[in-house]
Amino acid sequence: MKEFELIQSIFQASRMADVRGRDDILCGIGDDCAQVKVPANQTLVFSMDTLVEGRHFPFDADPRDIGYRAVASCVSDLAAMGAKPAFFTLGLTLPDSDPQWLAELAAGMAELADQIGLLLVGGDTTKGPLTITLQVHGYVEQDKTPRRSGALVGDDIYVTGMLGDASAAVPIVTGELQVSPERFDYFYEAYWRPMPRLIAGMALKNIVNSMLDISDGLAQDLKHITKASDVGARIEPSKLPLSDALLDWRPEEALRLALTGGDDYELCFTAPKSARDEVNIIMQTLHLPCSLIGEITDSGFAVEGYEGELDGWQHF
The missing domain is CATH 3.30.1330.10 (PurM-like, N-terminal domain)
Incomplete structure (x- = not known):
């Protein structure tokens, strides 16, 4: 043709x-x-x-x-x-x-x-x-256009949805790993059918100071915000949203996958502490999980208690 x-x-x-x-x-x-x-x-x-x-x-x-x-x-x-x-x-x-x-x-x-x-x-x-x-x-x-350069010291750091499922799915998608039908269906869907958080983004734009999507890994993408805003960040690993399916299948790798895996296509955003009630109302209305995972600091980038690499997806 x-x-x-x-x-x-x-x-x-x-x-x-x-x-x-x-x-x-x-x-x-x-x-x-x-x-x-x-x-x-x-x-x-x-x-x-x-x-x-x-x-x-x-x-x-x-x-x-x-x-x-x-x-x-x-x-x-x-x-x-x-x-x-x-x-x-x-x-x-x-x-x-x-x-x-x-x-x-x-x-x-x-x-x-x-x-x-x-x-x-x-x-x-x-x-x-x-x-x-x-x-x-x-x-x-x-x-009313959120940018990476608007984060302020003291801002809360949030992420929507669950992290790590899509990157965990890669060996399933490529056929390198065989799993049960139930596990295959869940992780296959996580990789191939992400749902862009459009309604959340349109609702949040009025209250956030900065925002981006997580495509190359939370840590690497959050560093784009800290660099553009000339600030630092502190993340509490215990607050990262990890699915039960991921914790049940790959508990020892779940944190690393959430921090560096990529392909989540969730939103990471920062907002003043005074906006916590507004953020909660928006997310409850949308029935969308949203986790407060840390705080914007003066400088540096720390994931408390985590000693692994923080590099995400590299295109070259």
Whole structure:
């Protein structure tokens, strides 16, 4: 199947490319460029992620899983900025044009994109080693955009959800390790079906001082906040949120996986102590676990009682 046939029959025909009812999308797939009108009193934020076969996902991975995870991992950056998802573009480098494989990839993308109001408005395809690049765009008020540089000494440090499950799942996903069906299902889901914390990000943007998503490991990502804000941090390991499934399976490695494993796509944020009640109300309303794990300090980076390495995922 040729390039334009692929675009028209699989991606342009997908429900995630249907611009009807969207006043902000003036022109989607089909022209040289997409055309978008940013709503009044909003700014446009955007982020790009690239996934490479053999580096970010196994060679024999299910294309539907790849599609979902590609959208989720990129959209998590919008959550960290408190943004509402709007649209995305897609760059595909393909070793061959397999319509069935591409249809499954598109279905996986649409599975999440439909839920969150994210529209596909354009992209590009070419031949080569399998590589998937998404650029996601969202809308957020200019004066309510959390950044990494806003943390203040004395802030509480929080994380949403559970940490370590996705990184623990890697040997299961790659087929290096065989486990029981129940364990396989739980950890497979943790790796391939992360849920970006978009609603939490939009609710928290009004009260946090800084925020980011956890993709490369809690410790490494939190250091991005401390560096940008010129502060330090102290983490209490006993307060890290670890699932019962992880503690039951890999208790001796659970802390390391939570601190350095990555692929969690949860939010890490700092907020003044005076905001504790507001944070609790938001999380209770969303039925989302949220843990207070430490405090922003003047300098340094300490994980009390932990003597292991704190480096997370390295791209090179």
